[in-house]
Amino acid sequence: MTTAEEQYKSIPGWGMDADPENEPTYPMKNYTGDDHKRLRYDRSAQQPAEVEILKSNERPTLSAVFGTSVPPSGLSGAIRRYAFKHSEDRYRHWIPLILADRINVYEGIIDDIKKGHFPNILAERGIKAEWKYNKAGLLKKVLIGTFVTAAVFASLSRKRK
Numbered sequence: 001m002t003t004a005e006e007q008y009k010s011i012p013g014w015g016m017d018a019d020p021e022n023e024p025t026y027p028m029k030n031y032t033g034d035d036h037k038r039l040r041y042d043r044s045a046q047q048p049a050e051v052e053i054l055k056s057n058e059r060p061t062l063s064a065v066f067g068t069s070v071p072p073s074g075l076s077g078a079i080r081r082y083a084f085k086h087s088e089d090r091y092r093h094w095i096p097l098i099l100a101d102r103i104n105v106y107e108g109i110i111d112d113i114k115k116g117h118f119p120n121i122l123a124e125r126g127i128k129a130e131w132k133y134n135k136a137g138l139l140k141k142v143l144i145g146t147f148v149t150a151a152v153f154a155s156l157s158r159k160r161k
Contacts, residue, residue, distance in 0.1 A: 007060035054084040076104040 008014045044064040051071035055062055072080045083096035112119050122128075130138045 011058060054080055056088055074107050076100040076107055
């Protein structure tokens with residue numbers, strides 16, 4: 001056994017379909033015998049990790065290929081690091097990742113402004129189309145946004161007093 005196979009062996013359910021004698025699709029599948037040749041293949045060369053890569057704690061090694069265009073940084077990066085400390089079957093993994101995506105949008109806007117580019121946020125959010133095709137929904141979003149903003153400001157002003 002290779003070290004990778006030994007590492008994966010400790011993960012419950014990993015490789016459950018690797019045994020050709022235990023083929024769950026047997027009665028329905030047109031079995032040719034070639035299907036299990038895929039079990040022994042040469043692994044692709046590992047892509048070099050030149051930036052921080054967040055990986056699942058359920059995988060002992062990095063994937064052969066991964067994205068490097070936007071390494072984790074700032075508050076959203078810290079939230080992502082927290083999320084990747086937890087198993088993928090927990091809300092503690094997925095909810096922080098969703099939150100980090102939302103925060104990353106604002107970090108991007110701040111970064112654009114720092115670089116001297118002022119984004120047209122209304123156009124990028126599709127306000128014209130929404131006004132044309134979904135006025136009620138747009139007005140609802142504006143009212144909810146206004147209410148939430150007012151509540152946050154009221155809460156913050158009370159804490160200062």
